[in-house]
Amino acid sequence: MSVDFHLRSKSNASKxxxxxxxxxxxxxxxxxxxxxxxQYPIICVRIVYNDCLLQTRKEVIxxxxxxxxxxxxFLDYLRSEEWLTEYPVIGELHEFLLNGSQLISxxxxxxxxxxxxxxxxxxxxxxxxxxxxxxxxxxxxxxSQHKELYLAYLKQKSEINLLEQVIHKIVHQFGNSLSLIxxxxxxxxxxxxxxxxxxxxxxxxxxxxxxxNNLTDIINCSQSERLKISLQDLRSIVLESIQDLQPLIxxxxxIISIPDISAKLxxxxxxxxxxxxxxxxxxxxxxxxxxxxxCTWQEFKxxxxxxxxxxxxxxxxxxxxxxxxxxxxxxxxxxxLGLTIARKIVLDHRGSIWARNLSTGGAEFCLxxxxxxxxxx
Numbered sequence: 281m282s283v284d285f286h287l288r289s290k291s292n293a294s295k296x297x298x299x300x301x302x303x304x305x306x307x308x309x310x311x312x313x314x315x316x317x318x319q320y321p322i323i324c325v326r327i328v329y330n331d332c333l334l335q336t337r338k339e340v341i342x343x344x345x346x347x348x349x350x351x352x353x354f355l356d357y358l359r360s361e362e363w364l365t366e367y368p369v370i371g372e373l374h375e376f377l378l379n380g381s382q383l384i385s386x387x388x389x390x391x392x393x394x395x396x397x398x399x400x401x402x403x404x405x406x407x408x409x410x411x412x413x414x415x416x417x418x419x420x421x422x423x424s425q426h427k428e429l430y431l432a433y434l435k436q437k438s439e440i441n442l443l444e445q446v447i448h449k450i451v452h453q454f455g456n457s458l459s460l461i462x463x464x465x466x467x468x469x470x471x472x473x474x475x476x477x478x479x480x481x482x483x484x485x486x487x488x489x490x491x492x493n494n495l496t497d498i499i500n501c502s503q504s505e506r507l508k509i510s511l512q513d514l515r516s517i518v519l520e521s522i523q524d525l526q527p528l529i530x531x532x533x534x535i536i537s538i539p540d541i542s543a544k545l546x547x548x549x550x551x552x553x554x555x556x557x558x559x560x561x562x563x564x565x566x567x568x569x570x571x572x573x574x575c576t577w578q579e580f581k582x583x584x585x586x587x588x589x590x591x592x593x594x595x596x597x598x599x600x601x602x603x604x605x606x607x608x609x610x611x612x613x614x615x616x617l618g619l620t621i622a623r624k625i626v627l628d629h630r631g632s633i634w635a636r637n638l639s640t641g642g643a644e645f646c647l648x649x650x651x652x653x654x655x656x657x
Contacts, residue, residue, distance in 0.1 A: 305329060306340060308426050312419050313342040316402065320412045323383065324403040326358060327423065330393040337396065343403075354381065358401065367397065371420065373413050378403075386413070390420040391427070398423075436627055444624070450617065455492070462488035507548040507628060514584065515542035517549060518575055521556040528564050535572045536560075543579050545651045551625045552649070555633075558618040559588050559645045566592035566643070582651055583631075589644035594637040603635055 303311075313325040324343035331338045339359070357363070357378070368374040368389050376385040383403050391398040400420055402408065462485055469481035515538065522529070522536050529536060563573045571591040578585045595603060604623045626633040631649040638644050 303426075303430075305331065305427060305430055306338065308430075309340040309423060310342070312423060313340050316412075316416065316419065317342045317344050319415070320408065321406075322402050322404040322408060322412070324401075326401040326403075327399075328401070329391075329398040329423075329427070330396065358385075358403075364397070367392075368399075371417065373416060375407075384408075386416065388416055388420050390424045439627060446620070458488050458491055462492070507551065509546050509548055511544055511546050512549050512552070513542050514545055514577060514586075515539065517553050518556055521553055521560050524557065525560055525564050532564065532567060533570045534564060534567055535570075536575070537572065538575045539577060543577055543584055543651075545584055545649055547629055547649065548625075552629070555622040555625050555647070556588075558622045561618070563588060563590040563592070563643075563645075566590060568592060579651075584649050584651055586647040586649065587644060588647075589638055589642050591642045594641060595635060595643045600635065600637070604633075 309327045309329065313327050316322065316325045322344070324341065327340045329338060329340075330336070341355075363376050363378055363385060364387065365376075368387055370389050370391065373386055373388045376387060378385050383405060384407060386402040386404070386408060387399050389397040389399040400416055400423070402412075402416060465481050465485040465488060469478055469485060472478045472481060518538055522538075560573070560575075567573060567590045573588070573590045575586070575588045577587070604619050623633050626647060626649070629649055631647060633645065633647045635643060635645050
């Protein structure tokens with residue numbers, strides 16, 4: 281049996297996230313507490329922790345069918361933590377005698393938050409075995425590691441949501457202006473008598489439509505539920521991005537080096553190509569004449585690590601922390617949106633992207649992309 285005595289249930293807490301594909305703390309802790317009660321002759325397991333969403337202390341409690349000695353008064357006593365007369369060391373199992381009871385309590389803290397312990401408490405009629413003690417310590421490590429990963433997951437989701445809001449605001453502002461410009465260009469086309477002027481007005485109108493289509497692509501990039509995941513050839517995507525930049529590459533006499541061996545991964549091809557388009561475009565722009573741009577990748581069991589670096593002047597210490605921020609650009613005439621959107625796409629793929637300077641000179645962009653399919657709920 282499990283009890284959650286706080287104001288919001290785990291189901292409500294889960295709904296605060298748009299998509300849940302990572303086991304939340306309550307459910308993960310529940311699984312671990314059930315494992316202990318099923319595997320060992322103990323009466324009760326409590327896991328007390330700080331909820332990082334609600335900013336409150338919560339508990340998961342499981343106890344076996346042989347729990348006749350438990351009363352609400354005894355449960356209140358456990359929750360009061362009056363038995364916790366000292367602050368045990370993290371990772372060490374401590375034995376406590378419970379007042380007014382023949383039961384034995386074991387407590388193992390796995391973290392402290394604002395001087396409040398997060399811990400596993402095991403209640404038993406007898407002393408537990410060394411094997412059970414070792415298992416409790418292992419589970420405490422798992423709880424701590426899972427919470428660290430879960431916090432990173434929530435941070436990533438928060439960043440994705442922020443980027444979505446920024447992109448929608450950008451599209452709204454640009455869309456209104458483009459619609460007005462397109463309307464005037466069309467009216468000019470209809471009123472002008474000179475064919476050459478009409479042709480110029482038509483070109484303006486067509487370019488406005490093209491920009492409008494690009495805005496639509498940006499909207500789609502900001503909506504990760506629209507990812508069209510399929511098995512793709514990484515080398516093929518990279519080659520396509522490089523091919524689109526051939527005029528500039530030839531003009532600057534650049535050498536582009538990529539691996540001969542490809543790699544397979546499940547991604548949205550158009551969106552990931554947009555990421556490479558942006559990184560290679562920047563690399564070409566900032567590379568010196570007759571320079572070299574290198575792209576490499578390494579395959580791991582579940583991820584692919586990709587590196588793209590050039591021989592340019594690198595990224596200044598002032599620019600480096602801001603290059604993924606909206607509207608921040610070092611390129612003349614740049615919108616400052618390319619890397620922002622690229623980062624959003626990578627995050628939607630459950631990956632990561634960062635930039636750094638090389639000791640030999642030049643800038644390097646690093647990407648980590650999962651190889652397996654993303655499940656959108």
